[in-house]
Amino acid sequence: MCLAVPAQLVEVDGDQAVACLHGNRLSINVSLIHEPRVGDWVLLHAGFAIQRLEGTDLEETWAILEDLAAAAAEEGGDP
């Protein structure tokens, strides 16, 4: 139920927007996003944009993994 999918905003009108999802145009609510703009990628959950995405490339996960491993080796655990 907590599934959310990336979608791109193609129209924005106040709290309402049209998002493009795999070629489908969906009317969504963007009131939970600060200053939504056409072209933004958002996480769409049950008709609401719940977050603006900063990037969707899975390769980023790998880069983050390397960084975290290095940081953990240097810093140790959480106090």
Next chain:
Amino acid sequence: MSRRVLELQQVIQRLHEVAPRLGRTARFMEVCGTHTVNAFRSGLRSLLPDNVQLLSGPGCPVCVTSQGEIDRIIHLATQPNVILCTYGDMIRVTGSTSSLADARAAGADIRVIYSTLDAVQIAVGNPHRQVVLAAVGFETTTPATAIAILEAERLELDNFTVLASHKCILPALEALLDSGKVQVDGFVCPGHVAVVTGAEVFRSIVHRYRLSCVITGFEGPQIAAALLRLTELRLGGMPRLENLYPQAVSPEGNPRALAAIARVFEPVDAVWRGLGMLPESALGIRAAFSEFDARRRFDLPEHEPPEPRGCVCGSVITGRASPDQCPHFAVACTPAHPIGPCMVSSEGTCAAWFKYAAHPRRRAPSPLHEQEVPT
């Protein structure tokens, strides 16, 4: 070969390299229905080292909804002049005696909605009928309910109410750990709950229980990466909170979503399937919005009936049993004829096991079985 398969292979290879150094079996728990399903669908489960186990915890909101609450939703649906709106996951969940699907077949007006604002529009279009939104879900879903109530207030609707069954994930994890009934070595934390709550909500698990929490997304490689980090952190001996999903998850969460939740809801006690009554583990509608609270507008049954006889959904939800340990699993309880909620919800642990895991009972000679399980 697709890039995702290659990425999964890379992470799994590294996990196989480090896991033997554990010297024992490590048990990590995910608490998100989408993680449950994608760990199967991506093939990840079948690729894990023998000594790295992935347990499913109380992460499916339909599954953790108590039998009594399901009865209350069905009761509301069968009241005269009521239109009950719900997400599709709830339709086939069985209460003490029936389901919403049964009620609809008997004439109840039950509408499956995509967005909570659909329910508001149904109320606008049916001013002489009472529209009730049965709102189930964790923190990911709660802001949408809050926005619907605020919209109903703005429109001055007097025929729209919400039966709020929203739960919070942290009290469930704490109750699970406090019970001492499940031994876990760390948590794969749900990315889309964390989108709303912020990553920091899980830090208390790290501090209080000395267990690592790794927030991650929903692709197979992302879940695998979380298991790799949990294994490495276990080896390092120092628990940490880590965020593998920073594209969407910030430390503080979504401030607008949190503000909407805080404005409309307040913490309340709630009964969870498998965990019982947990203090301040759910969100109830504040008195200021009582006119939109179905619990105040309607007389609702307060009973909490026992779970179906023989059904071990409560133990499955809390990681104390796997679906194949249930006597009903894949025999009397199937997706076509579910007994417990873990088989009803598409994100339920039993439904995922039935669909993806090899199980000898699925090959049992039975005409019914042959219809349901493609060979």
